[in-house]
Amino acid sequence: DTEVTQTPKHLVMGMTNKKSLKCEQHMGHRAMYWYKQKAKKPPELMFVYSYEKLSINESVPSRFSPECPNSSLLNLHLHALQPEDSALYLCASSPSAGETQYFGPGTRLLVL
Amino acid sequence: SQQGEEDPQALSIQEGENATMNCSYKTSINNLQWYRQNSGRGLVHLILIRSNEREKHSGRLRVTLDTSKKSSSLLITASRAADTASYFCATGDMLTFGGGTRLMVKP
Numbered sequence: 282d283t284e285v286t287q288t289p290k291h292l293v294m295g296m297t298n299k300k301s302l303k304c305e306q307h308m309g310h311r312a313m314y315w316y317k318q319k320a321k322k323p324p325e326l327m328f329v330y331s332y333e334k335l336s337i338n339e340s341v342p343s344r345f346s347p348e349c350p351n352s353s354l355l356n357l358h359l360h361a362l363q364p365e366d367s368a369l370y371l372c373a374s375s376p377s378a379g380e381t382q383y384f385g386p387g388t389r390l391l392v393l
Numbered sequence: 394s395q396q397g398e399e400d401p402q403a404l405s406i407q408e409g410e411n412a413t414m415n416c417s418y419k420t421s422i423n424n425l426q427w428y429r430q431n432s433g434r435g436l437v438h439l440i441l442i443r444s445n446e447r448e449k450h451s452g453r454l455r456v457t458l459d460t461s462k463k464s465s466s467l468l469i470t471a472s473r474a475a476d477t478a479s480y481f482c483a484t485g486d487m488l489t490f491g492g493g494t495r496l497m498v499k500p
Contacts, residue, residue, distance in 0.1 A: 314488075324488075381438050382438065
């Protein structure tokens, strides 16, 4: 298995909802990442997990809460989001931090 | 924040022509990577060039790196309609991306 999967593909939520984005890889990678990408902009790093521990949090608001239950799974819990949080959320993994990253197809999020 | 800029922001060419995209960055690097993104979906890794390399080839792709000018270029030869995508350069262990070039290849 050489791919990163993300669910759901699309998500619409209200500002009072709680939802979660999921990311999975079975390549044995020990680093996993969350990125946020607005339309016609490059991806921006949000979080990095290395060996299931949060190693980087790029000053992301607390309404985004990452979780790494095991080495294959990465979640992003969403609560009380704002319309400006609407974006494509990309997950990636790499054998270890700093190596070539492999991206999932993303979850397109719309916050109403 | 973005590491640097990509030039041009958008490029439209005919199938069969070559496409050249440039990337500039600001800080010293160990390597530079190029990624491709189709229609706002996931990114696909194309090629990595290390700071001690000046040129690298992969199929129809040719990447150059000039560390003195802090710049890199990506050349796609004999372009195809399927090459239509956005292309990003990225630097650093945690990938700081350039602004991207939107390439359209017309059949």
